[in-house]
Amino acid sequence: MAKRLSKRFYKAVTVEGEGADWRVLLDDMQIKTPGKLRLSFPNKTIAERVAAEWDAQAERIDPSVMPITRLFNVAIEQTPTRRDELADEARRYAQTDLISYRAPEPRILMERQSASWDEWREWAAEQGVDLDTTQTLQVIAQPEKSLKAVEAFAGGLDDIRLTLFVHLIAVYGSVILALAVLKDALSADKAFTLSRVDAEYQIELWGEDELQADITAALRDETIALGGILEVL
Numbered sequence: 439m440a441k442r443l444s445k446r447f448y449k450a451v452t453v454e455g456e457g458a459d460w461r462v463l464l465d466d467m468q469i470k471t472p473g474k475l476r477l478s479f480p481n482k483t484i485a486e487r488v489a490a491e492w493d494a495q496a497e498r499i500d501p502s503v504m505p506i507t508r509l510f511n512v513a514i515e516q517t518p519t520r521r522d523e524l525a526d527e528a529r530r531y532a533q534t535d536l537i538s539y540r541a542p543e544p545r546i547l548m549e550r551q552s553a554s555w556d557e558w559r560e561w562a563a564e565q566g567v568d569l570d571t572t573q574t575l576q577v578i579a580q581p582e583k584s585l586k587a588v589e590a591f592a593g594g595l596d597d598i599r600l601t602l603f604v605h606l607i608a609v610y611g612s613v614i615l616a617l618a619v620l621k622d623a624l625s626a627d628k629a630f631t632l633s634r635v636d637a638e639y640q641i642e643l644w645g646e647d648e649l650q651a652d653i654t655a656a657l658r659d660e661t662i663a664l665g666g667i668l669e670v671l
Contacts, residue, residue: 443498460485626665
């Protein structure tokens with residue numbers, strides 16, 4: 439892996455800017471997206487968090503541990519021309535939302551799902567996203583009104599929030615949990631925990647190898663870092 443990563447070519451990482459236009463400099467060069475577009479940030483706090491990601495790189499630059507940089511790369515380079523596609527992606531996820539698919543057994547898992555998810559399903563219904571539940575593996579049709587509400591919410595977000603919304607949906611497997619994070623009703627960390635009810639039950643039964651545990655921990659840390667962006671946008 440190390441051979442495929444770019445070597446760190448800079449010494450100092452700084453930020454500069456004013457108002458809603460902040461930049462991260464590697465020595466005296468502004469960072470760019472993979473497509474060579476200049477990266478700028480809406481405030482100093484976010485720029486400083488991105489700068490910290492670049493400053494933390496050692497001999498090689500590893501994008502996999504730079505979640506905020508990656509988010510803005512996508513938001514600036516891809517999202518502006520894919521907004522309709524991303525809104526439709528959110529709508530499609532709502533058709534198979536994690537919270538809609540419940541275990542028919544055992545009772546302990548059924549109770550954990552209910553205790554963890556029911557209040558958020560009800561909360562989402564109050565937001566206009568009222569999704570049905572099932573105890574089968576077969577995909578069920580969801581109310582068109584709710585699917586349109588998801589699509590409209592996504593379409594009304596700015597490029598940064600839309601990018602984050604779709605990313606969190608994929609991480610959680612749930613539009614409802616991602617919606618709660620975007621609306622500041624849930625923390626990104628708490629939503630991550632709620633998304634893992636099934637996985638944690640399986641770990642209790644069969645255990646978890648160290649590699650998978652490390653992957654989960656890294657994904658949680660990444661999700662927390664990205665969720666923190668909402669606090670300063």
